Amino acid sequence: MNAKSPSESVAILTDLVLPSETNPLNNLFGGELLARMDRAASIAAGRHSRRIVVTASVNHVAFNKAIPIGSVVTVEAKVSRAFTSSMEVFIDVWVEDRQSGDKTKANEAIYTFVAVNETGTPVAVPPIKPETTLEKQRFDAALRRKQLSLVLAGKMKPDDATELKALFVR
Template sequence: MTAKTPAESLTVLTDLVLPSETNHIHNLFGGELLSRMDRAASISAQRHSRNIAVTASVNHVAFTKAILLGSVVTIEAKVSRAFNSSMEVYIDVWVEDRESGIKSKANEAIYTFVAVNETGKPVIVPPIIPETDIEKERYDGALRRKQLSLLLAGKIKPSEATELRALFV
């Protein structure tokens, strides 16, 4: 199985915020943004694994900037790390200023997907080779995030969370 770079899984979705997708103060509904991020992340995970990819968890979402009615929103999703059958997908959300065309980061999220075959059985996915500094940072952090998730779910013991322990020793 050949390793891949995060760039090979890059998915970019650009869309306009319409009135039916906003709340009473004309901001994009959070649930609408979550749905868009899930679609982009799903495509990214499928591109990486070349299999069906199902959402296993939404690990982190930061709604740091309101996205207004009429905004052009671009969602960029890349696989940040692959494990056995699971993949962490990091999502950046950008909003384009209508007048200047300048893009600013509005939100980010981290989703986990599992690659499965047609019967729903998990399948092995190729490893990731990060290239850029941000890809390396996200790759390194993915193992800590996974261990924290497993620890909180009671699936591993604190002594098994070696990456987390290393932060405090």
């Protein structure tokens, strides 16, 4: 399979925060934001793999800034690294200032998706070829996150985690 650029997988969802989606403080429910991020990430993973994709894990979510009612929210998802059948998707969440139009980063997340066939069996996905500095940083960090996850799950020995050796110095 030919490598693909992360930019080929970009999915951008822009929407308004409505009253029914807010908590008693009139800020977007965290669960609503998680669902929006999951949808954008699913589209990005599907664009990269051109297969059915399923959410395997939510690896990291940072709710750094409350998103008030009436806000215009943009969720941008992009595949940061592809492994055999799984893909790490990095998600940035932006809030647009109503008057200036300036966008501020409010939140971010990292999800993992797996490409599957019609019977739910994992299938191979194309590799990623990062191009920008940020894409390269996220690509490299994705391997460290995957290896750490495998070590913590007991599926990889720390000595075999080449990207993590510094964390396990004796």
